[in-house]
Amino acid sequence: MLFEQILFFVAGTGAIAGALGVALLRNPFYSVLALVSHLIALAVLFLLLRADFLAAAQVVVYAGAVMVLYVFVVAYVGGSDEPLRPESGGLLTTLGPLFALALFVEISIAVLGSSLGALDTSGPEVGATFGSPGEIGRLLLTKFLLPFEAASFLLLLAAVAAVLLARKRRGLEPDGSGAAGPGPGGVLRGAAGGRTGTPT
Amino acid sequence: MSAQWFVVLSAFIFSIGAAGVLTRRSPLVILLCLELMLNAGNLALISFSRMLGNSDGQLFALMVMVVAACEVVIGLGIIVGMFRRRLPIDVDEMSELRG
Amino acid sequence: MKTTDFGWLVLAFPLVGMAISALGWRALPGRLPGWIGSAAILGSFVASLGMLQSLSNEPEESKQLVGTAFTYIDTAGFAADLSILVDPLSVVMCLVVSGVSFLIHLYSVAYMTSDEGFARFFAYLNFFVFSMLLLVLAANFVLLIVGWAFVGAASYLLISFWYRRATATSAGIKAFVINVIGDVGLVIGAFLLFDATGSLDYFGVFEAAPEVFGRNDPQLVAACLMILVGAFAKSAQLPLHTWLPDAMEGPTPVSALIHAATMVTAGVYLIARCFPLFELAPAAADVSAIIGTATLIFAASIAMAATDLKRVIAYSTMSQIGYMILGVSVAAYGAGLFHLVTHAFFKALLFMGAGSVIGAMSGIQSLDRMGGFRKAMPFTFVTFTAGALALAAFPLTSGFFSKDEILAYAFNRGGFYVVLALVGYVAALMTAFYTFRLVFRVFFGPPVPEARELERGHMTHGAHANPATGEEEDTGVGFPGAEHHIAEREWAMKAAMGPLAVLALIAGVLGIPGLTDTLEHFLEPTFESSRFHEEVPSEGAEYAGLAAGGAFALIGIAAAYYFILRDPTLRLKTRERFAGLHRVLINKWYVDEAYDLAIVRPAAAAGRFGRTVVESTFVQGVLVGGTVGIVRAGTALARSMQNGELRAYAALLLVGLACLVLYFLIVAT
Numbered sequence: 001m002l003f004e005q006i007l008f009f010v011a012g013t014g015a016i017a018g019a020l021g022v023a024l025l026r027n028p029f030y031s032v033l034a035l036v037s038h039l040i041a042l043a044v045l046f047l048l049l050r051a052d053f054l055a056a057a058q059v060v061v062y063a064g065a066v067m068v069l070y071v072f073v074v075a076y077v078g079g080s081d082e083p084l085r086p087e088s089g090g091l092l093t094t095l096g097p098l099f100a101l102a103l104f105v106e107i108s109i110a111v112l113g114s115s116l117g118a119l120d121t122s123g124p125e126v127g128a129t130f131g132s133p134g135e136i137g138r139l140l141l142t143k144f145l146l147p148f149e150a151a152s153f154l155l156l157l158a159a160v161a162a163v164l165l166a167r168k169r170r171g172l173e174p175d176g177s178g179a180a181g182p183g184p185g186g187v188l189r190g191a192a193g194g195r196t197g198t199p200t
Numbered sequence: 201m202s203a204q205w206f207v208v209l210s211a212f213i214f215s216i217g218a219a220g221v222l223t224r225r226s227p228l229v230i231l232l233c234l235e236l237m238l239n240a241g242n243l244a245l246i247s248f249s250r251m252l253g254n255s256d257g258q259l260f261a262l263m264v265m266v267v268a269a270c271e272v273v274i275g276l277g278i279i280v281g282m283f284r285r286r287l288p289i290d291v292d293e294m295s296e297l298r299g
Numbered sequence: 300m301k302t303t304d305f306g307w308l309v310l311a312f313p314l315v316g317m318a319i320s321a322l323g324w325r326a327l328p329g330r331l332p333g334w335i336g337s338a339a340i341l342g343s344f345v346a347s348l349g350m351l352q353s354l355s356n357e358p359e360e361s362k363q364l365v366g367t368a369f370t371y372i373d374t375a376g377f378a379a380d381l382s383i384l385v386d387p388l389s390v391v392m393c394l395v396v397s398g399v400s401f402l403i404h405l406y407s408v409a410y411m412t413s414d415e416g417f418a419r420f421f422a423y424l425n426f427f428v429f430s431m432l433l434l435v436l437a438a439n440f441v442l443l444i445v446g447w448a449f450v451g452a453a454s455y456l457l458i459s460f461w462y463r464r465a466t467a468t469s470a471g472i473k474a475f476v477i478n479v480i481g482d483v484g485l486v487i488g489a490f491l492l493f494d495a496t497g498s499l500d501y502f503g504v505f506e507a508a509p510e511v512f513g514r515n516d517p518q519l520v521a522a523c524l525m526i527l528v529g530a531f532a533k534s535a536q537l538p539l540h541t542w543l544p545d546a547m548e549g550p551t552p553v554s555a556l557i558h559a560a561t562m563v564t565a566g567v568y569l570i571a572r573c574f575p576l577f578e579l580a581p582a583a584a585d586v587s588a589i590i591g592t593a594t595l596i597f598a599a600s601i602a603m604a605a606t607d608l609k610r611v612i613a614y615s616t617m618s619q620i621g622y623m624i625l626g627v628s629v630a631a632y633g634a635g636l637f638h639l640v641t642h643a644f645f646k647a648l649l650f651m652g653a654g655s656v657i658g659a660m661s662g663i664q665s666l667d668r669m670g671g672f673r674k675a676m677p678f679t680f681v682t683f684t685a686g687a688l689a690l691a692a693f694p695l696t697s698g699f700f701s702k703d704e705i706l707a708y709a710f711n712r713g714g715f716y717v718v719l720a721l722v723g724y725v726a727a728l729m730t731a732f733y734t735f736r737l738v739f740r741v742f743f744g745p746p747v748p749e750a751r752e753l754e755r756g757h758m759t760h761g762a763h764a765n766p767a768t769g770e771e772e773d774t775g776v777g778f779p780g781a782e783h784h785i786a787e788r789e790w791a792m793k794a795a796m797g798p799l800a801v802l803a804l805i806a807g808v809l810g811i812p813g814l815t816d817t818l819e820h821f822l823e824p825t826f827e828s829s830r831f832h833e834e835v836p837s838e839g840a841e842y843a844g845l846a847a848g849g850a851f852a853l854i855g856i857a858a859a860y861y862f863i864l865r866d867p868t869l870r871l872k873t874r875e876r877f878a879g880l881h882r883v884l885i886n887k888w889y890v891d892e893a894y895d896l897a898i899v900r901p902a903a904a905a906g907r908f909g910r911t912v913v914e915s916t917f918v919q920g921v922l923v924g925g926t927v928g929i930v931r932a933g934t935a936l937a938r939s940m941q942n943g944e945l946r947a948y949a950a951l952l953l954v955g956l957a958c959l960v961l962y963f964l965i966v967a968t
Binding site: 022126 | 204205206207208209211212213214215216217218219220221222223224226228229232233235236239242243246247249250252253255256258259261262263265266267268269270272273274276277278279280281283289
């Protein structure tokens with residue numbers, strides 16, 4: 001129990017630190033790295049919550065693949081420090097954090113208020129299979145078959161979209177010449193990686 | 201550990217993500233903050249699932265991850281397209297799509 | 300034929316005449332519209348005679364007959380028929396109106412020749428006669444008001460007959476506005492009566508009145524006062540008199556017919572008709588008597604100083620109608636109506652004579668330019684003098700018997716009516732004076748150039764100009780015709796003026812007290828229910844009154860002779876000595892100026908205020924502009940939200956989310 005609490009606080013701190021880093025760091029590259037650390041901390045929290053498969057998926061898929069994608073793009077686009085404008089964005093820049101704070105307070109009240117009383121429990125005893133890959137898989141193919149299929153359709157859409165977006169359209173680019181990008185590789189890894197060719 | 205802790209933490213991360221979306225000007229960073237918000241939602245889902253002893257929440261979180269990935273693909277594709285067209289990577293500059 | 304059928308015939312003839320002239324004028328050549336119009340009125344007169352004959356044959360008790368054409372309205376609580384009343388009073392009025400109108404139509408055929416609007420004139424005249432007959436034949440207040448309004452409209456149309464003259468059109472508008480004030484009063488009065496008695500029929504109201512109203516009941520007094528407003532506006536009594544002198548802008552036959560013989564007597568007719576109400580509300584009758592008296596001396600005073608020939612005669616009309624109103628207000632109905640009849644004769648005659656003189660002067664109406672027409676226009680001179688004698692109440696003329704009978708009755712009533720009667724005698728003196736002032740100035744004295752030309756047989760043709768302002772005019776439609784006509788050269792004018800002159804002199808036989816009293820007896824069936832029916836002055840008192848009146852008339856004529864013919868410089872010396880008084884009289888006691896200050900200017904200012912402040916600033920600026928501004932601001936706000944800023948959109952999304960969460964939070968607690 002105590003171990004769990006300590007682990008919670010450590011992971012929680014890591015998650016918050018990562019989140020703050022994402023939002024506050026000027027260099028986008030550093031933001032990406034902060035997000036990675038945030039994701040890993042979140043994975044630890046998932047483990048605490050007996051969501052084994054999801055923790056693994058988080059690390060492997062999210063932190064591993066999606067973040068790598070981000071790194072590539074940041075490297076390509078050039079994550080230069082955001083130039084500070086004289087007006088520095090105006091009203092929203094000052095009001096944004098305030099508003100977010102208000103949002104946090106509101107949700108906290110909702111959560112900690114008396115209406116969500118059941119939150120104040122540890123939850124029932126769950127079996128060993130709770131959150132295991134087998135369990136997840138079984139549910140995917142029985143109870144959540146439709147969402148599963150829909151999700152795969154969505155991924156297909158994303159892949160097609162990526163190909164379309166990566167296409168060079170004639171006359172639209174300042175440097176002309178339309179070479180079609182190579183076909184997609186693996187679904188997640190290659191979606192935007194299909195255009196790893198150097199721009200001409 | 202009652203679920204309250206996790207949900208409050210999730211709310212905190214969500215609001216940090218919201219602040220980031222409102223404040224930052226680079227679309228890349230905005231997307232990253234969007235990821236934060238999605239992850240916060242995931243955390244909440246999973247903590248509720250643990251609280252209820254029901255795996256449905258975890259599956260939902262999995263779906264969220266899938267959707268997040270797809271969204272990242274498209275978002276980054278747009279950013280790359282913007283870069284290729286030599287447009288400034290700044291949401292305040294990109295305001296021609298008016299109503 | 301039933302008696303009431305004659306009544307419908309009386310109405311039908313002028314209506315048909317009007318329709319023919321109005322609709323078919325293009326097809327009627329030359330003076331045919333005039334002959335058709337005159338024939339229509341002749342038909343009406345003959346039908347009136349038939350009505351008289353038939354009524355005389357009716358048995359004693361049923362001397363008041365109502366003929367209904369159809370039911371006009373019949374709803375819950377209110378019923379009105381299109382019905383006419385044939386009784387001695389309406390028969391007398393019909394005879395006078397149709398008879399005098401016929402003669403005036405004859406006169407107009409000659410007078411209006413060469414006017415481009417000849418057919419229009421006769422259409423209007425026939426319309427007027429129809430309306431007047433409708434007014435006197437009506438059996439209920441509804442038809443009375445219809446006739447009343449039509450007569451006002453006809454008056455407007457005829458006053459502004461020469462419509463391209465600015466003075467004529469403004470005079471027409473003035474007459475119409477004041478008439479409308481009277482109309483409103485009459486309608487309110489009729490409504491008050493309807494409210495109390497539930498009926499608009501004469502007999503219904505008169506029979507219900509003693510039961511519903513006590514003596515001097517406030518509602519009855521109010522109703523009678525409102526009816527008086529209508530009567531005074533139509534009969535040009537104080538304070539609604541200002542339109543009558545200006546109405547002389549119309550052609551002379553119009554002045555003769557409408558503003559002497561018929562329309563202005565409608566008020567007298569109304570008071571006589573509603574006599575049961577006035578006897579039940581003596582307060583209103585007293586008001587009427589006082590105003591009648593005030594008018595008669597007011598008008599007589601102005602007539603002594605006025606210099607326009609037609610206007611002097613107009614003021615004398617105002618004054619004589621004051622006598623009639625005094626008469627019917629002190630319950631001397633027979634006397635008042637007798638004076639109405641005789642006045643119609645001699646006043647129409649005077650106007651016709653004036654028209655002839657003005658024709659000789661080629662349109663000029665100013666007394667100062669006239670003189671010595673006696674030798675040049677003998678016929679006009681004789682007839683005009685006959686009318687003047689009757690007006691001045693020279694002994695044994697018709698006016699003598701009628702006017703002095705009224706004053707005798709007033710004396711007999713006693714109380715403060717004696718004062719009114721005395722004022723009446725003073726005014727009679729003034730009447731004789733100003734009447735013969737006219738005669739002597741126009742016909743006596745050294746002849747003016749126009750008269751000398753005429754003696755040689757040559758009529759002067761002056762420039763065509765507005766007599767009042769001197770503006771140049773042409774002779775097209777809307778202006779007087781090119782030719783001027785005088786009685787000596789037109790047989791139609793002679794045919795009209797001759798009979799009237801005779802009647803003016805001998806019509807007194809209808810009412811010689813003690814000897815004939817024809818008219819009074821004839822009118823008895825109408826007025827026998829009067830409270831004062833038995834209160835007649837003794838014959839001795841009447842003869843005394845007549846003698847006094849005759850004496851005053853002779854004194855007045857002598858004074859006029861002395862002032863004007865005997866010592867011409869006396870006139871100017873008197874004018875200088877009484878310069879202030881003279882100025883007041885010339886300016887008609889400044890009544891017009893008072894109205895201008897009190898009513899016209901504030902109304903104009905209110906109109907200006909409405910246009911500038913209310914309309915421009917408030918309605919246009921605040922209401923319209925404000926609405927437009929609000930809409931603009933709203934759309935600008937909506938437009939500003941679509942600015943393409945991603946972060947703004949994101950902010951909106953999150954705000955919405957927060958509100959949603961808040962809602963669920965509130966709902967859940």
